[in-house]
Amino acid sequence: MSDIPIIDRSRxxxxxKQKLRNMLGHEEFKKANIYKALLAEFLGTGMLxxxxxxxxxxxxxxxxPSVVQIALAFGIIMATVxxxxxxxxxxHINPAISLGCLVAGHCSILRAVLYLIVQCLGAVAGAAILxxxxxxxLDSKLGMTALGKNMNGLRALGVEIIITFILVVTVLSVxxxxxxxxxxxxxxxxxxxxxxxxxxxxxxxxxSMNTARTFGPAVIMNNWEHHxxxxxxxxxxxxxxxxxxxxxxxxxxxxxxxxPPDPLREDSEEGSSEPxxxxxxxx
Numbered sequence: 202m203s204d205i206p207i208i209d210r211s212r213x214x215x216x217x218k219q220k221l222r223n224m225l226g227h228e229e230f231k232k233a234n235i236y237k238a239l240l241a242e243f244l245g246t247g248m249l250x251x252x253x254x255x256x257x258x259x260x261x262x263x264x265x266p267s268v269v270q271i272a273l274a275f276g277i278i279m280a281t282v283x284x285x286x287x288x289x290x291x292x293h294i295n296p297a298i299s300l301g302c303l304v305a306g307h308c309s310i311l312r313a314v315l316y317l318i319v320q321c322l323g324a325v326a327g328a329a330i331l332x333x334x335x336x337x338x339l340d341s342k343l344g345m346t347a348l349g350k351n352m353n354g355l356r357a358l359g360v361e362i363i364i365t366f367i368l369v370v371t372v373l374s375v376x377x378x379x380x381x382x383x384x385x386x387x388x389x390x391x392x393x394x395x396x397x398x399x400x401x402x403x404x405x406x407x408x409s410m411n412t413a414r415t416f417g418p419a420v421i422m423n424n425w426e427h428h429x430x431x432x433x434x435x436x437x438x439x440x441x442x443x444x445x446x447x448x449x450x451x452x453x454x455x456x457x458x459x460x461p462p463d464p465l466r467e468d469s470e471e472g473s474s475e476p477x478x479x480x481x482x483x484x
Contacts, residue, residue: 235312238290242316243323245282245294250327250417252278254344258335272399272408280392287388295411296320297439301369304443305451307376317413324417332421343418346407348427357406357427361434362441364398365410369442370450379452410435 256274259265283292291308293299299316302308308316328343335341348357371394374380375387395410402408409415415431418424 234289235315238312239315239319241286241290241292242294243319243326245286245290245292246320246323246413246417247327247330248282249275249278249294249411250324250344250414251331253414254328254418255331255335257344258341259339268400268403271403272396275399275408276392276394276396279395280386280388283388283391284386290316292388294320294323294413295368295435296413297365297411297435298369298372299439300436301373301439301443301446304440305373305447307373320413321416324413325420326417328417328421342424343422344407345418345422345424346409346415346431348406348430349404352405354427354430357430358434358437360402360405361409361430362438364402364408365435365438366442367398368394368410369439370446373442373446374450377446377452379454406430406434410438412436 253271253275256271257266279294282294286292286294291302293302293316296317299308299313299320303310303313331343332341335343348354352360368391372391375383375390377383398410399408407415409431412432412435415428419428
C-alpha cells in the first residue's frame with residue numbers, strides 16, 4: 202500500500218439531512234444566543250423607527266424637514282444600529298434583509314421568521330415611544346409612509362421593489378466572505394444605500410424599504426391605506442436580491458480554497474500549529 206495518507210472526504214461533505222436541519226433551524230432554540238439576537242433585533246428596529254421616523258416631525262410649517270434631513274437620519278441610524286448589534290444578530294432590523302439572507306443561504310427559516318416577528322414588534326414599540334414623547338399639538342403622522350402625488354399602487358410597488366433590491370444587494374455584497382476586495386465599513390455602505398434611495402424615492406412612496414418600519418407607525422396611527430404595497434414591495438425586492446446574488450453575483454470561491462488540504466505540505470492547515478483564520482462576522 203501507498204504511504205500517502207488518504208483524505209477522508211466524507212467529513213468534508215454535509216449530508217442532505219444536516220443541510221435540511223440547518224436550513225430549517227429548529228435547533229436554534231437550544232442556543233442561548235438566539236434570544237440575545239431576538240432582543241437585539243427588537244431594540245434595533247425600535248431605534249430605527251424612533252430616530253428615523255422622528256426626523257419627519259413637522260415642528261414648524263415654515264421649516265418643514267427636508268428630504269436630505271430625513272434621508273441622512275435614516276441612513277445614519279441604520280449604520281449606527283448595524284455597527285452596534287451586528288455581532289449579536291447580524292443587524293438585519295428589516296424583514297426584507299432577513300428574507301434576502303434566507304434566500305442567499307445566510308439565515309435559517311426559523312431565524313428569519315422570528316426576526317420578522319420581533320422586528321415588527323420593535324417597530325410598534327419605537328412608534329409608540331415616538332407618539333408618547335411628541336407634543337400633542339403637532340400634526341405628527343409618526344413618519345408614516347404614503348404614496349406621492351399621482352402615484353398608484355402598482356407604481357409604488359415597483360419603486361419599493363427597486364429600492365429594496367438595491368439595499369439588500371448592498372447588504373449581501375458586503376457580507377460576501379469570498380470577496381477579497383471589500384475593506385471598507387459594511388455598516389457605512391448599508392447606511393449610504395438607504396440614504397441614496399431616500400433621496401430618490403422619498404416623494405414617490407416615502408422610501409420604506411422596510412416592512413417593519415411602515416408597520417409600526419401604521420399600528421399606532423391605525424392607518425392602513427396602501428399598506429399592502431409596503432409588505433409586498435420590500436419582501437419581493439429582498440427575495441429577488443437574495444436569489445440573484447446567490448446564483449449570479451456571489452463571488453467565486455478561490456481556486457486554492459476548492460482544493461482539499463495537502464497532508465504532505467508542512468504549511469497546510471491540517472499540519473500547521475497555527476489556528477485557522479476566522480472569517481469576519483456576518484451582517
